Amino acid sequence: MTPFRIPVAPRSIQKDNPIKFLLDTEAVDCLAHNIGLVHSAFDGHSFKSLALTNIAALGIMDRSAHIAAALKATLPAKFSEATDILLSTLTPPNVHTERLGLSVFFYLPHTRFIADYGRDPQHNAGEDPFDTAMRAQYELTRRFTAEFSIRPFLMHDFERTLNQLTLWLNDADPHVRRLCSEGCRPRLPWGARIPQLIKDPRPTLPILEALKNDPSLYVRRSVANHLGDIAKDHPALAFEVCERWLTNADKDLKWVIRHAVRHPAKQGNAQARAIRLAAGGK
Template identity: 30%
Template sequence: MVEKFSLKDALFNQQKVEYLAVLITGAYPTFKADKFVSQIIKEFPNLELKQRITCIREQLERQLPGDFEGALIILLKTLPRELDPDKTDDDFGDFIFAPLADFVAKNGLENRYLSLSFNALAQMTKRFSCEDAIRYFINKYPDESFVFMKNMSKSNNYHQRRLASEGLRPRLPWCIGIKFEHQKAIAILDTLYFDKTRFVVRSVANHLNDIAKFDANLVIKTLEKWQKEDRQKNKKEFIFLMQHSLRTLVKQGNENALAMLGYQSNPKISIENFECKEVQITLGNYLNFSFTIKTKQDEKLMIDYKIIYPTHNQRKSEKVFKIKKITLKENALIVIQKKHLFRVMSSRKLYPGEYKIQLQINGKNFAEDKFRLIF
């Protein structure tokens, strides 16, 4: 039997903790490494990923000097070499250093320590992103933190530049929420959207996508301004930025977002034979459906489908799924077949009952059908 992959065990395990203990001992010879490792590993089986970060941080607090400044000197000496500055994407670093940033967030969150804490996070984020830790400072010291983030956005190190965008994201997954004017952060994104590294550009796009969920107009206006400025000389990179920034609005059928990507809101097409092959399916099986598209003129199409789910309180929830993007000539005819697996998911609880499936093309609903899911 294949053992199920565990992200928390892959990122935080005995080998990783021992590695951290060796680094700390090198900076602080009286550090009780064996006790540090044994205490943490004893707790790990009962802890989830973020709880393991807290566990390590708490052990650091027990063993490092009681004064923040003294402890911080040790932690900074503990840091390994910086991540490769020549990489351009997906270089998050080692999660085992997340507890160090958490230590700063929990123990250095005083006005007298601000300069020390900001400097420490600036160094730590070159080893592992401090996007969560900085948010505690943003909430307590918004003005000072904004100045710090502006400085990070102008750094020669792309991990620091990414922090300026990622840390200010309105809805950053896995992290604490922030009370910060989302409009104000655009000034920082203005300096980052044409960055030469995909790691930074993706963060900017994710940042805009967060904003799109509650302020679509600001996202559209910002992208239109950037398009006119033409500072991103890599055209493919700017297309990536727009597509990634607008993905939520596209799924919602926002006409302005679709137009920016070159899709007409009312394509001249007809849909025939849209139907589900099954009127009833059981959990763990596929729903098969198909349809035919006929064009009346040349068309660029974004073809999606939407599942509308029943819930426990008789309300409906929905989710849009991608099929394909395609460009068709006038009088073209294309038959598309698709299947959707209904399985147990951690992100959405499924209930038995009547479901609806809708065909969405360029943000508009063109056809729909119904089926039942039984357990």
């Protein structure tokens, strides 16, 4: 049994319990406990004081940044050393892809730490932190998701980050394969938009091609949502992809196609409605 703790959390968002409370005193206590088990020099008291000061008014994304800043102040200054400590506290990877509950949000500050401090060599004694950051993204997406934390890297170092996602396309873990699509969605909900991909989404099309027949619905749903993002800004391109995929499409791929064009179809777009009909929809 792992000695590391994560907070108890509901399986879904509760009406009277805002999601921001997933990152509250219990989460900070668990994080301090876990780090203390692997890093004897860690000042857990200072970390908890910094992490909880002025946190009450913050939403969940701002709380993750606030806690990440407290980690930065209390872990070793070198990014790679601090990241090694954080990675050594991780619980085992998720086996399932559905009904994971909200406890996985415990790792949102971990991903924010990588996003905020893993792009600038000044946080890593002048050494390029990219490989360390990508190793962390890989491990964290298997416990939570790195779809938010990979996006600053795409905006900061597009070609190298997109190449890294491409290298993960055949990974055995569906959480990693999903990241390849979800992480570079042009208009990811809750995530920063990627202006380069909103302007020209074609660089991600090879990723969607590689994953469109993935054995995991978890991954295929991301492909559909990614293509749906493209349809918002470049409907002709998205419809062209869908029509090409319709050739010899099995039932799983037809579901991806229907899901990808559902919004323009609801809005009355004739081409989108025709594609849905051809893919077995209404």
